[in-house]
Amino acid sequence: MQLLYFAWVRERIGLPRETVETEARTVAELVEELKAREERYAAAFADLSALRVALDQELADFNAPLKDVREVAFFPPMTGG
Amino acid sequence: MQLLYFAWVRERIGLPRETVETEARTVAELVEELKAREERYAAAFADLSALRVALDQELADFNAPLKDVREVAFFPPMTGG
Amino acid sequence: MDIRVQATPFDFGAEAEAFARGQGDMGAVVTFTGIVRDVSGGLVSMEIEHYPGMTEKALETHAREALIRFQLGDVLIIHRFGEMRPGEMIMMVATAAPHRADAFQGAEFLMDYLKSRAPFWKKEIMQTGTDWVAARDEDEDALGRW
């Protein structure tokens, strides 16, 4: 599964993308796995209310299932325009 | 007093402007005077709800006083933009 | 604030660009352009009559009110009179504000007032005859929201 990070999430984790092997069934489970890995992940995911997630380039909830998902992106609320 | 006519009011009356001497105290009185003059005026002023009036280039009511007014303009509802 | 009432065509792109470029710390610019359209299929041209003197005054009054009410940084209004063919631009307004909601509201306010309170009258020259455009109730109603 491909993980993408944008804006300050990317900066805190220290990389723009990575490939992971996971058994997580939901985004929330994936986040728990990542937080357990290293301090920088724990810091980036400390406050989920400040984060958004997209599954295969569509906005989704943190309790959304990961079945068949190939690309998960984490980022702060968007500020375009 | 200078009278100005625009759009179909001008076309019905047949002229864009004219100077009149009047004792009318309000726009409504002036309109009655004009209607009594000739059929084309009576036709132009037949339905006041289809008309607007400006006194010295400010929109006004038909019962507005004419004291010190120098320019009276009659026209249909505006359709700019 | 720049208000122009003119018979000659204007260059919408150049005006919009110059207006937007001229804004110092205004982050949002909105423009509106009205174009002659041939709705019924037989329009030869559109003729716009206006009331010289009162037109400029009315536009200035509304522009000043928009500036204050929506805290705009700048306003541009250009309105043509005379004869125009389908596809020609009749008029434009542009507004600049720090935030987009004000720029949008300022432009809509100006358009609503310009439509029903500035002394312009449109006449359609059709292949089959001529017709003064009737004022639309919804244009008058639109003023109610301000």
Next chain:
Amino acid sequence: MDIRVQATPFDFGAEAEAFARGQGDMGAVVTFTGIVRDVSGGLVSMEIEHYPGMTEKALETHAREALIRFQLGDVLIIHRFGEMRPGEMIMMVATAAPHRADAFQGAEFLMDYLKSRAPFWKKEIMQTGTDWVAARDEDEDALGRW
């Protein structure tokens, strides 16, 4: 419908003019332009990050919805990414419709969605450091009206 996500600057005047000219029987054209502004006085530049692929998809989805919902004749969206200096144009939208209310509403709808639902993130490069721009509650609230 024309949607462009690009690093290079765009020519607002030329784009606005071409868009307005290209409209057949649409009488109303609205444009919005967002410009980098130096609110605090120490802004060196603005950097916009985006999510290639998802950005285009999100903009297309919102443009299609606007077309249907407001019966627009056409929509143009241009949004830049990368580094921009104060005064540079970040993005523009343009809408065309038979009547002005739809053109305005279509443009406001697009802007509200673009602000909070298209994957762009702004970072301010100040003389004193850098800062990611925080999302504003009022931008999120603005979506409630649609």
